[in-house]
Amino acid sequence: NAGVTQTPKFQVLKTGQSMTLQCAQDMNHNSMYWYRQDPGMGLRLIYYSASEGTTDKGEVPNGYNVSRLNKREFSLRLESAAPSQTSVYFCASSGRTDTNYGYTFGSGTRLTVV
Amino acid sequence: QKEVEQNSGPLSVPEGAIASLNCTYSDRGSQSFFWYRQYSGKSPELIMSIYSNGDKEDGRFTAQLNKASQYVSLLIRDSQPSDSATYLCAVIINAGNNRKLIWGLGTSLAVNP
Numbered sequence: 001n002a003g004v005t006q007t008p009k010f011q012v013l014k015t016g017q018s019m020t021l022q023c024a025q026d027m028n029h030n031s032m033y034w035y036r037q038d039p040g041m042g043l044r045l046i047y048y049s050a051s052e053g054t055t056d057k058g059e060v061p062n063g064y065n066v067s068r069l070n071k072r073e074f075s076l077r078l079e080s081a082a083p084s085q086t087s088v089y090f091c092a093s094s095g096r097t098d099t100n101y102g103y104t105f106g107s108g109t110r111l112t113v114v
Numbered sequence: 115q116k117e118v119e120q121n122s123g124p125l126s127v128p129e130g131a132i133a134s135l136n137c138t139y140s141d142r143g144s145q146s147f148f149w150y151r152q153y154s155g156k157s158p159e160l161i162m163s164i165y166s167n168g169d170k171e172d173g174r175f176t177a178q179l180n181k182a183s184q185y186v187s188l189l190i191r192d193s194q195p196s197d198s199a200t201y202l203c204a205v206i207i208n209a210g211n212n213r214k215l216i217w218g219l220g221t222s223l224a225v226n227p
Binding site for chain 1: 157159160163219
């Protein structure tokens, strides 16, 4: 089925370890996003890519890096994981760079940093 | 004042009733409004978008937008237990030369059989 695919679904890291969250969409969308969702904080934008070849910081970029590998793929890297990065991470894509259209979300990655 | 505000709930309604979910926003120039549904442990799913004042209906769902009063609401008719979820309001606001999508924290809805 068409949509946004995220991997892995679950991950436990030790403090200081690194990992990359993968995201791919097959809807030919230009824009892609990484969010984290925490209880009481809602969805917070980490990084986004308005189009292939561009990336920009969102509200909470510290501790993360991203790569827009091609139009389909947008990865999120944690270089040195911290307990504060324990969260649920969602990748999303949108067909328009002006965000006037809704987002399609991946199924999420539940990350625990111990 | 938060940019997008929702009552956190929980909102509890009996099966078959109308559930009314409300969202207010601060940016008077906002043009685009969205409702997402999020089941526990799942990702948000777009259920309605609305851009013009008035009502927009899609099946059992009706979105209502009032730009003068800066609120957008979602009505769910004939509520079903399967409608039990958190409903997120999202609004595009103008931030300088850019537009930003701002999320509310969501309203939890429980539909009781």
